Amino acid sequence: MGLSIRETVRDWPGMLQIEDLTFNAWGRRFFDRASVTVPPGTKVGLVGRNGVGKSTLFKIILGEFQPDSGLVSLPKTARIASVDQEHPATPVSLIDTILAADIEREALNQELETAEPERMGEIYGRLIEIDADRAPARAGEILAGLGFSVADLTRPMAEFSGGWRMRVALAAALFAEPDMLLLDEPTNYLDLEGALWLEARLKRYPHSALIISHDRELLNNSVDAILHVSGEKLELYTGGYDDFEKRRAEKARLQLSAKAKQDAERAHLQSFIDRFKAKASKAAQAQSRVKRLAKLEPIAATIEEHVAPFHLPSPKRPLAPPLMHLTDATIGYGDDAPVLRDLNLTLDVDDRIGLLGVNGAGKSTFAKMVAGALKVRDGRMVREGRVQVGWFHQHQIEALDPADTPLAIIRRERPDDSESSRRAKLASFGLPFDKQETTVDSLSGGERARLLLNLVAMQAPHLLILDEPTNHLDIDSRRALLDALNDYGGAVILITHDRSLMELVADRLWLAADNTVKPFTGDMDDYARFVLDRSRQGKIAPGQGRERKGKRRAA
Ligand SMILES: Nc1ncnc2c1ncn2[C@@H]1O[C@H](COP(=O)(O)OP(=O)(O)OP(=O)(O)O)[C@@H](O)[C@H]1O
Ligand SMILES: [Mg+2]
Numbered sequence: 394m395g396l397s398i399r400e401t402v403r404d405w406p407g408m409l410q411i412e413d414l415t416f417n418a419w420g421r422r423f424f425d426r427a428s429v430t431v432p433p434g435t436k437v438g439l440v441g442r443n444g445v446g447k448s449t450l451f452k453i454i455l456g457e458f459q460p461d462s463g464l465v466s467l468p469k470t471a472r473i474a475s476v477d478q479e480h481p482a483t484p485v486s487l488i489d490t491i492l493a494a495d496i497e498r499e500a501l502n503q504e505l506e507t508a509e510p511e512r513m514g515e516i517y518g519r520l521i522e523i524d525a526d527r528a529p530a531r532a533g534e535i536l537a538g539l540g541f542s543v544a545d546l547t548r549p550m551a552e553f554s555g556g557w558r559m560r561v562a563l564a565a566a567l568f569a570e571p572d573m574l575l576l577d578e579p580t581n582y583l584d585l586e587g588a589l590w591l592e593a594r595l596k597r598y599p600h601s602a603l604i605i606s607h608d609r610e611l612l613n614n615s616v617d618a619i620l621h622v623s624g625e626k627l628e629l630y631t632g633g634y635d636d637f638e639k640r641r642a643e644k645a646r647l648q649l650s651a652k653a654k655q656d657a658e659r660a661h662l663q664s665f666i667d668r669f670k671a672k673a674s675k676a677a678q679a680q681s682r683v684k685r686l687a688k689l690e691p692i693a694a695t696i697e698e699h700v701a702p703f704h705l706p707s708p709k710r711p712l713a714p715p716l717m718h719l720t721d722a723t724i725g726y727g728d729d730a731p732v733l734r735d736l737n738l739t740l741d742v743d744d745r746i747g748l749l750g751v752n753g754a755g756k757s758t759f760a761k762m763v764a765g766a767l768k769v770r771d772g773r774m775v776r777e778g779r780v781q782v783g784w785f786h787q788h789q790i791e792a793l794d795p796a797d798t799p800l801a802i803i804r805r806e807r808p809d810d811s812e813s814s815r816r817a818k819l820a821s822f823g824l825p826f827d828k829q830e831t832t833v834d835s836l837s838g839g840e841r842a843r844l845l846l847n848l849v850a851m852q853a854p855h856l857l858i859l860d861e862p863t864n865h866l867d868i869d870s871r872r873a874l875l876d877a878l879n880d881y882g883g884a885v886i887l888i889t890h891d892r893s894l895m896e897l898v899a900d901r902l903w904l905a906a907d908n909t910v911k912p913f914t915g916d917m918d919d920y921a922r923f924v925l926d927r928s929r930q931g932k933i934a935p936g937q938g939r940e941r942k943g944k945r946r947a948a
Contacts, residue, residue: 408433409454409573409601411627414463416446416453419835420827423449425625426463431618436595436602438612438634441622442700443839443867444828447605450622451475451575454603467573472497474566475575480558482551487541487561490550491532494565498525528568535564538590539583540752555791556582556752567594574602578838580611581864582787584752585890586924591615607867609634610892634868655689662686700869701823703846706853707882712777716740716856716884717763722772724762731770732758735909742855746886747899749913749920754905756888760784760858763886783854785862789845795834799824799844806848822847823870838865846874850881857881860888892917 409431416424423446431437439447452458454465455475467473474494483490492499501516502525508516520526536546539560550558559582566574580588588611595602595615603620606612612619612634619630619637630637662682669675717740725731732755740746740763750756761767764784765776803815810818819829823843833841842865850857863871871894878885878898887898896917904913904920913920 408466409603410464410466412464412466414453414465414627415461416449416458417461418449418458419831422625424460424463424627427625427627428463429620429627429629431601431603431620431629434599434601435618436598436616437604437629438616438619439603439605439622440607440612440619440634440637441867443843443865443870444837445622447622448577448837451577451603451605454575472569472571473573473575474569474571476559476562476566476577476579480550480555480562482553482555482558484549484551486547486549487553488546490561491536491565491568494569495528496569498523498528501525523570531570532564532568535567535594538594539564539587554788556787560587563591567598570598570600572600574598574600574604576602576604576606578605578607578865580606580608580890581838581861583890585749585892585921586751588890589921589925607863607865607871608891609868612637655691659686659689700867700873701821701843703843703850703870703874703877704821705850705857705877705881707880708781708853708855711882712742712780712855714741715775716742716744716777716780718773718775719769720773722769722774724758724767724770726758731908733905733909734771736772738903738910738912740856740884740886742884743882744884744886745898745900746884747895747902748886748888748905748910749895749902750905750910751924755908755910756905757786757860759905759910760786760860760886760888763856764858777855780856781852781854782856782858783849783852784858784860785846785849786858786860787864789849790841790865793833793841793845795832797833798830799833799836800829802844802848806851818851819844839867839870842866843870854883856884856886858886858888861890862887863889863891863894892921 409429411427411429413426413428414424415426416422439450441447449458453460454467455473485493498520501520505513505516524531541560541564550561553561559579563576563579566576579591583591588608592611592614595604595611602616604611604616614633616633617631619632619634621628621630621637621641630640632640662685666679666682666686670679672679717738719736719738722736723731723734724736725733748756748759758767762769762774764782765780766784799819800815803810803819807815807818816826816829820826824840828836828840836844842862846859846862862874866874871891875894875897878887885898887895889895902913902915902917902920903910915923
């Protein structure tokens with residue numbers, strides 16, 4: 394379920410305490426006597442490698458999984474709301490989904506109608522406490538912030554694409570304003586504008602929050618502490634992500650020098666033992682050295698395992714420029730008004746284009762056309778006939794069959810390969826043997842994204858269109874993707890709300906806005922300012938482009 398709310402009594406001290414948590418599942422240990430205490434009212438960023446067990450920890454906290462031993466104490470009195478990485482396509486309308494989130498307020502209002510006079514006081518008191526009067530205003534502000542229009546309110550959830558359903562779940566959780574808010578990668582389905590809004594909103598969230606994120610900006614701007622999952626342990630660091638990285642690097646350095654010292658001592662003891670164990674006169678000393686050696690606790694050399702690189706093979710035979718040339722081109726769906734027009738653009742064989750624009754501005758439609766999946770309606774498009782395009786986008790993740798497995802998928806992709814070379818390929822993608830027959834619905838978000846990204850690039854395309862490729866990837870994997878992109882020889886069109894990735898990859902920026910795509914002069918800071926200015930002026934109508942995101946068009 395995308396959104397889950399647990400109700401509630403009051404007076405929660407606001408503390409999350411995990412003591413000696415041990416958890417094993419799917420043939421593997423996730424936590425080994427892990428402990429942490431999160432002080433009341435703290436906003437915590439939960440970080441760690443893809444597949445390390447962050448989403449699993451949420452499920453343990455929510456009581457969906459039982460620990461093998463240890464305690465997770467989250468007093469039964471707390472109101473908790475959680476938003477997962479996915480939200481189902483229910484027939485329930487948007488507004489009902491939101492209202493259902495504030496269970497307590499609903500229940501109190503209902504109780505008021507029949508309550509005994511002596512209970513009334515309590516109910517009113519509680520309604521004031523939870524600021525019930527301001528609820529409609531708060532809902533409105535949240536919905537606008539996340540880009541919803543009034544017309545959206547009555548539409549059933551099933552009509553929204555996965556990304557928009559997640560926004561509803563997020564809006565509902567923020568609206569309910571629980572004592573403890575659990576969010577699993579909330580910026581994944583937001584555009585830059587939505588991400589900026591959420592950063593600000595979380596920063597002033599009045600209660601505790603635990604936010605799984607791989608988003609450096611959010612982790613630097615919105616949380617008070619970082620909770621790191623690594624080596625089957627939990628460790629809390631105060632401050633944002635940059636502070637955390639510095640402190641962890643320092644810790645790794647200290648650990649390394651302690652290890653070097655210990656290795657020297659070990660070698661010294663060993664050589665003493667080797668030299669003297671045959672001599673009767675020194676046998677006792679040698680014995681005591683043997684004991685000392687046995688007592689030395691080994692110090693781990695590295696804190697982090699290495700992250701699998703991405704493979705983006707360069708095109709075998711480069712094509713003659715340009716890859717694509719558009720003159721006064723128009724694109725759209727069926728007989729509807731065009732989504733984009735006045736397109737006058739040239740794409741060269743080694744271009745690195747950063748494609749900007751809010752959700753719904755037509756970036757995906759543009760990508761579809763470049764990928765060859767949508768024809769130009771008017772005007773001219775000259776496209777190199779042999780161009781092979783690798784196109785990665787979020788719908789691919791949504792469209793995966795939950796019962797499929799990585800091995801079955803690559804079998805279909807590489808029917809002529811041997812089974813062992815397919816398995817080797819998957820392992821090189823970062824999916825080791827024991828993950829290759831795990832069903833898609835059991836893979837973590839990052840594992841799925843890794844699989845698809847590598848599959849898309851496998852044919853060494855001339856052009857890679859990457860639509861939000863870093864969603865779900867952990868921070869080190871993002872760096873690995875950046876390295877691979879730098880080595881890739883073909884052209885790249887990149888869509889991302891990750892400002893730093895965009896800056897490091899794109900050498901030209903194009904902007905989708907006002908029903909067209911045009912070169913954008915300026916850098917990412919200029920763009921962030923442009924976006925905020927426009928939304929302040931209300932030029933981006935709330936709900937703009939929702940139709941195009943809707944299910945009916947997603948096919
Ligand atoms: N039902 C299952 N069967 C087998 N393996 C599973 C199942 N559910 C989860 N796993 C595995 O457990 C591991 C932890 O998953 P989890 O979703 O908690 O990771 P995560 O830290 O949230 O990762 P990400 O950052 O990619 O979201 C993953 O390797 C996943 O494949
Ligand atoms: Mg996860």
